[in-house]
Amino acid sequence: MNLRRLSKSLLVIVLLFLISACSRDSHQPEEIGRFPVDDLAGILSQTGVQIDKEISSDGKGSLLITANEPVTVKLYETGDIHLEKTQLIYQARLRTKDVEGQVYLEMWCSFPGKGEFFSRALQTPLSGNNEWMSQQTAFILQKGENPDNVKLNLVIAGKGKVWIDDIRLLMSPLQ
Numbered sequence: 001m002n003l004r005r006l007s008k009s010l011l012v013i014v015l016l017f018l019i020s021a022c023s024r025d026s027h028q029p030e031e032i033g034r035f036p037v038d039d040l041a042g043i044l045s046q047t048g049v050q051i052d053k054e055i056s057s058d059g060k061g062s063l064l065i066t067a068n069e070p071v072t073v074k075l076y077e078t079g080d081i082h083l084e085k086t087q088l089i090y091q092a093r094l095r096t097k098d099v100e101g102q103v104y105l106e107m108w109c110s111f112p113g114k115g116e117f118f119s120r121a122l123q124t125p126l127s128g129n130n131e132w133m134s135q136q137t138a139f140i141l142q143k144g145e146n147p148d149n150v151k152l153n154l155v156i157a158g159k160g161k162v163w164i165d166d167i168r169l170l171m172s173p174l175q
């Protein structure tokens with residue numbers, strides 16, 4: 001009887017330990033940069049783009065790109081940032097209308113003496129018509145991989161109308 005009670009208590013302790021271990025592991029990514037996209041300030045590609053004050057995710061305007069052919073829209077660059085041993089996440093809200101082909105976020109990380117490397121949201125591309133939804137792409141920065149610039153792009157590999165809004169850079173430290 002005592003042994004049975006003991007094993008029950010042990011089971012409870014083990015379960016509590018597992019629950020706390022899980023909640024420790026699933027910490028939220030930390031926001032390190034935010035681009036509200038309410039105007040054209042800072043946006044690198046200025047052709048084929050316009051601010052749409054009527055249709056936006058945050059109610060304050062978004063960037064509308066009308067693509068008649070495949071285009072990579074250069075949005076923002078961070079300049080030198082001091083991050084390593086972390087997962088860098090580029091996230092944005094997207095809306096599409098009559099898109100033929102794929103629409104996805106693209107992030108380039110530049111490393112001194114090594115060059116530029118990209119990460120693309122090719123696992124969740126958008127096409128056709130979509131109401132506002134989030135898309136993201138991540139780049140794993142190993143220890144010693146500290147970018148001196150990060151470029152945030154939007155790729156329209158086709159044609160159609162795409163709105164982008166509420167761009168965020170997040171980090172989630174590697175275990």
Ligand SMILES: [Ca+2]
Nearest residue numbers: 036037038061
């Ligand atoms: Ca906005």
